[in-house]
Amino acid sequence: MTFDPETATFLIAGPVRIHPRVLRAMSLSSVNHRGDFFHGVVAEIRELLPLLFGARGHQVILTGSGSAGLEAMYSSLVPRDGRTLVLANGNFGERTDQIVRRYSTAVTTLSAPWGQHIPIDAARAELDKGDVRAVCVVHNETSVGLQNDLARLAPHVRRSGALFLVDGISAVAGIPIEIDAWGIDAVVAGSQKGLAAPAGLALVHLSDRARAALHGGTFYLDLAEHLKAIEKNDTPWTPAVPLFLALREALLLLKEETLAGRLARTHTLAEATRAAAAAIGLELFPDPRHASDTVTAIRNPAGLEDAQVRKALQETFNVAVQGGQGALKGKIFRIGHMGIADWPDLLVAFAALERILERAGRLPARGAALAAIAERMPLPP
Numbered sequence: 117m118t119f120d121p122e123t124a125t126f127l128i129a130g131p132v133r134i135h136p137r138v139l140r141a142m143s144l145s146s147v148n149h150r151g152d153f154f155h156g157v158v159a160e161i162r163e164l165l166p167l168l169f170g171a172r173g174h175q176v177i178l179t180g181s182g183s184a185g186l187e188a189m190y191s192s193l194v195p196r197d198g199r200t201l202v203l204a205n206g207n208f209g210e211r212t213d214q215i216v217r218r219y220s221t222a223v224t225t226l227s228a229p230w231g232q233h234i235p236i237d238a239a240r241a242e243l244d245k246g247d248v249r250a251v252c253v254v255h256n257e258t259s260v261g262l263q264n265d266l267a268r269l270a271p272h273v274r275r276s277g278a279l280f281l282v283d284g285i286s287a288v289a290g291i292p293i294e295i296d297a298w299g300i301d302a303v304v305a306g307s308q309k310g311l312a313a314p315a316g317l318a319l320v321h322l323s324d325r326a327r328a329a330l331h332g333g334t335f336y337l338d339l340a341e342h343l344k345a346i347e348k349n350d351t352p353w354t355p356a357v358p359l360f361l362a363l364r365e366a367l368l369l370l371k372e373e374t375l376a377g378r379l380a381r382t383h384t385l386a387e388a389t390r391a392a393a394a395a396i397g398l399e400l401f402p403d404p405r406h407a408s409d410t411v412t413a414i415r416n417p418a419g420l421e422d423a424q425v426r427k428a429l430q431e432t433f434n435v436a437v438q439g440g441q442g443a444l445k446g447k448i449f450r451i452g453h454m455g456i457a458d459w460p461d462l463l464v465a466f467a468a469l470e471r472i473l474e475r476a477g478r479l480p481a482r483g484a485a486l487a488a489i490a491e492r493m494p495l496p497p
């Protein structure tokens with residue numbers, strides 16, 4: 117079987133599989149983005165967005181991938197005077213550093229090795245110096261399958277008075293984010309991850325404090341302009357209308373499942389993935405105490421190349437998982453289990469993984485991964 121995107125078991129770390137209802141919602145001819153129909157779509161999306169973030173606040177939809185949301189957030193909120201603290205422990209933390217340095221010359225970056233938790237004690241020591249005006253962090257480090265414990269970082273940021281700016285692209289609607297309780301000022305979500313809409317939109321949530329602190333970033337992504345427009349159910353520039361239609365449907369699906377339901381299901385799928393991997397002797401890449409609930413990063417079994425694992429999954433079994441980034445290329449593979457990923461996806465992926473290991477003479481026990489998954493599937497009432 118060769119890879120067929122229409123029928124694949126699709127478990128990359130985002131974009132994730134899209135529900136047919138969401139696909140159908142996009143299939144509309146052009147509409148006037150300054151007309152009543154589209155204003156109605158934006159109005160509905162605005163009502164639904166607090167369900168995604170689990171908080172009310174100032175929320176905008178940007179045409180552009182998640183990085184557009186990051187550029188908007190950092191360019192408009194990283195202070196021009198004063199120090200910004202960046203915490204990094206993977207590819208996207210390093211990306212944060214790169215973006216933030218475009219907009220500030222006073223950046224301190226504290227890094228942990230890829231796969232280890234961000235250094236909270238060192239961050240606290242920096243914050244105690246009293247001159248940090250913004251803290252920038254990735255909630256879920258997709259590149260290494262690790263979720264940073266923002267609940268533990270939050271009290272230190274709050275006490276310092278710094279703005280708390282979060283890349284939540286692979287976290288929102290996948291792992292719990294207590295925006296209000298943790299005092300987060302801005303968080304960016306991507307349409308293609310936990311929300312399971314197509315790629316191409318960034319959703320940005322801002323606190324009252326963040327809104328007041330906006331200082332005008334890039335022209336196209338100026339959050340103040342976007343806020344002004346969305347309050348009239350409008351957008352400052354021509355929006356990606358089909359993606360907005362898809363977003364509305366994906367939000368309706370989330371409303372039906374509830375955010376709590378989606379988070380709980382994602383967590384159970386993550387536990388099943390980790391248990392299945394362990395059952396056939398596969399090792400997680402990140403510190404297992406902080407393994408992500410949206411993306412599981414697994415080391416390639418010793419002696420097996422990427423071509424024997426990931427390519428075989430794709431080309432023999434029509435299963436798509438993701439490879440490593442940067443220095444981890446060829447060393448790990450990543451299984452995304454967020455959005456509308458479900459039990460059949462995991463069963464097929466692990467049945468195929470078992471066959472790959474069996475062929476390599478490395479399968480400890482046939483069926484062990486599948487049993488570990490089945491044990492975690494819900495029992496009928």
Ligand code: PLP
Pocket residue numbers: 129130181182183184208254256257258259283284285286306
């Ligand atoms: N930040 C994180 C944590 C991500 O996972 C990604 C994409 O995977 C990005 C930023 C970049 O988002 P995009 O590729 O949608 O621009």
